[in-house]
Structure formats: structure tokens, C-alpha cells
Amino acid sequence: xxxxxxxxxxxxxxxxxxxxxxxxxxxxxxxxxxxxxxxxxxxxxxxxxxxxxxxxxxxxxxxxxxxxxxxxxxxxxxxxxxxxxxxxxx
Numbered sequence: 763x764x765x766x767x768x769x770x771x772x773x774x775x776x777x778x779x780x781x782x783x784x785x786x787x788x789x790x791x792x793x794x795x796x797x798x799x800x801x802x803x804x805x806x807x808x809x810x811x812x813x814x815x816x817x818x819x820x821x822x823x824x825x826x827x828x829x830x831x832x833x834x835x836x837x838x839x840x841x842x843x844x845x846x847x848x849x850x851x852x
Contacts, residue, residue: 778829782842783850786814786821790847794823797845801838802827820849 772778784790791812798805809826829835839851 772829774829774831776829777826778835779824779826780838781850781852782823782825782848783820783852784823784845784847785849786818787847790821790845791823793845793847794842797841798825798827798838800841801834802829804828 782794784794791810795805795807795810805825805827807825811824813822813824815821827838842848842851
């Protein structure tokens, strides 16, 4: 028996908050919205919040989607990372 607690299980569907840290480039916001809409056609871009890093090199993008399952989240994360602009997806 392990002393490590189990991670909480997510019950789908659910509202799911995601944070993406990417290079600060003008065209990324449009690219981000397009990718997210591919995985959640109900995505509301008004949930998108952006915060630049101190030096301005990176921007943290936070948004909410309707998560339907692990395969959807995994595919979304892979598409975001495939842009070559994303450094971290949480």
C-alpha cells in the first residue's frame, strides 16, 4: 500500500481552466483561438485572459473550455505545443 494520495479524478464533461505560456508574438492569440475552437466549438474567447511576463518575452494565456474527456485535453495540448510558440501548458 502506498502513502501517496491519489490524484483527484475529473468528472467529464466539466468547465476546465487551462494556462498556456507562449512566446509573445502578435499572431499567437488568433492561432490559439483557432486551435481551442477545433477542440471545443463552444469556446468563448471572452474567457481568454493574457498576462505578459516582466521582460515581455512570454505571455501567459488563461482560458476556460468545456472538457469532454482526457482524449480531447491531450489532443488540445498536443496541438498547442505543435505551434512551436508554446513553452508550457497547465
